[in-house]
Amino acid sequence: MQIVLNKMGTDVVAMQAIGRQIDLLAMLPMISLGLAVTTFTAQNFGARQYKRMLIGLKHAVIIDVIWGIVFAAILITFNKFFSGLFISHNETKIIHLAFEYYLVNGLFYWILAILFVVRAFIQGYGNSLVPTLAGMAELVMRAGVSVLSLVTVGLIGV
Incomplete structure (x- = not known):
């Protein structure tokens, strides 16, 4: 994917570097909750508390989905603030590209x-x-979609 982005120019590379950092802010709570779910599930599986496992799964999905939606709304609403953490507000093209990245x-x-x-x-x-x-499969699909999107859709697809 990085090779594809490199071919699109320095503004796109800068946008992607900023976007990855912001993605980490979004994903760290999701990943952390996933780690907690692994432990919770293993403990309850060992104790044969299968119903409790499913209740925990349901609650974790709800919490994580709410986080994803709320963070996305904050990110899209305050996109210039988030981009401004990494780049000057004068870089309007990169800020616009970053907004598209955040939106997608x-x-x-x-x-x-x-x-x-x-x-x-x-x-x-x-x-x-x-x-x-x-x-x-996710890794292969990300790479494949990136290359195909570059040819068919352009940057938004990548």
Whole structure:
């Protein structure tokens, strides 16, 4: 994906560098909750508290989805503030590109939240093969979609 972005110029590379940092702010709570779900699920699986596992999964998904939606709304609303943490407000082209990045990624944070929690849940009850294969598929798809999007849709697709 970085090779594709590099071909689009320095403004796009700068935008992507800023966007990745902001993505980390969005994803760290989701990942942390996923880690908690793994432990919670494993403990309850060992205690044969299957109903409690499912209740925990439901609550974790709700919490993470709410976080994804709220963070996306804050990010899109205050996009110039977030970009301004990393770049001068005079860099209007990069700020606009970053806004598009936030908009596209932010709209899908809630899906990513579900992915993190469900993957952690599956790992927690002892199945590491499915999450590993899902992670590998995600990596391949990201690269493939990036390359195809560059040719068909352009930057928004990448």
